Amino acid sequence: MTLKADMTTDLAVFFETDEFAEAVTYTAKGSTAKSIEVILTDEDPAIEATIPPGDRMVILAKYSDITAPRRGDTFTVNSETWYVVGEPAGGRAEGIWHIEVSRSARRQLGA
Amino acid sequence: MDMKTLVQGIQTALKNAATLSYVADADIFVTPDEYLVPIGCTFPAIGIKDGPIIKDKEATASGTKLAWDVRYSAHVIIYVEMTAGETPVVGQATPTTIKGILDIAGDINTVLHENYLSISGVLDAYCVGETESETIGTDDMPVLKKRLTYEYMVLPSL
Numbered sequence: 541m542t543l544k545a546d547m548t549t550d551l552a553v554f555f556e557t558d559e560f561a562e563a564v565t566y567t568a569k570g571s572t573a574k575s576i577e578v579i580l581t582d583e584d585p586a587i588e589a590t591i592p593p594g595d596r597m598v599i600l601a602k603y604s605d606i607t608a609p610r611r612g613d614t615f616t617v618n619s620e621t622w623y624v625v626g627e628p629a630g631g632r633a634e635g636i637w638h639i640e641v642s643r644s645a646r647r648q649l650g651a
Numbered sequence: 652m653d654m655k656t657l658v659q660g661i662q663t664a665l666k667n668a669a670t671l672s673y674v675a676d677a678d679i680f681v682t683p684d685e686y687l688v689p690i691g692c693t694f695p696a697i698g699i700k701d702g703p704i705i706k707d708k709e710a711t712a713s714g715t716k717l718a719w720d721v722r723y724s725a726h727v728i729i730y731v732e733m734t735a736g737e738t739p740v741v742g743q744a745t746p747t748t749i750k751g752i753l754d755i756a757g758d759i760n761t762v763l764h765e766n767y768l769s770i771s772g773v774l775d776a777y778c779v780g781e782t783e784s785e786t787i788g789t790d791d792m793p794v795l796k797k798r799l800t801y802e803y804m805v806l807p808s809l
Contacts, residue, residue, distance in 0.1 A: 626791040650787040
């Protein structure tokens with residue numbers, strides 16, 4: 541087995557609700573909702589707070605759960621809707637998506 | 652006739668337009684500011700914002716009734732994603748069709764020009780101006796914006 545395959549297999553350990561993960565609802569725009577396990581982290585990886593502060597955070601999700609996250613998709617975390625913003629990083633090669641989300645209802649585009 | 656009816660009428664007309672079927676209904680929204688979009692919005696998107704209302708007294712009728720020339724302005728704002736090359740402006744035909752901001756402006760004009768939106772009292776409806784395209788947005792989400800302003804004329808007796 542390759543290291544890459546090993547790492548993908550090991551993700552199951554981390555993405556476990558008894559360990560680091562939390563069950564949330566993911567809804568791709570135009571699709572039906574589904575429950576997946578994700579890891580909630582801070583927007584700034586240098587901050588190791590256990591509770592994501594502010595209006596933004598980064599959600600780590602397995603590639604096997606979400607093939608192509610994009611703007612317009614939502615996560616429901618503790619009954620609160622978080623919207624995908626920006627371009628998700630990571631993906632197939634890494635096995636994990638790093639998805640920036642916001643709970644603000646609107647986005648300021650300047651001026 | 653009031654501004655709320657007008658703004659919602661424009662939104663309904665754009666959502667129902669077959670020529671704008673490539674814009675998701677959820678991405679045709681009424682906005683309080685042309686630089687604010689719903690966080691879940693995808694592109695292309697169309698924002699609708701109320702504009703000024705100009706009232707000119709035209710003539711005095713008998714009694715206390717006056718004839719007025721009232722012109723309601725409404726802004727229709729187009730947002731497209733700032734992709735590479737000329738596509739955000741003029742679109743592309745192949746390999747997949749992508750509408751540029753000028754294509755979308757044309758499609759909106761097709762829907763709204765001389766469209767009285769079934770609102771009682773509207774006598775004229777046309778685009779009175781378009782801004783040039785403008786780059787706005789953030790580093791992770793650059794957007795090209797263009798604003799079309801439509802004027803709706805009514806002649807009420809107040």
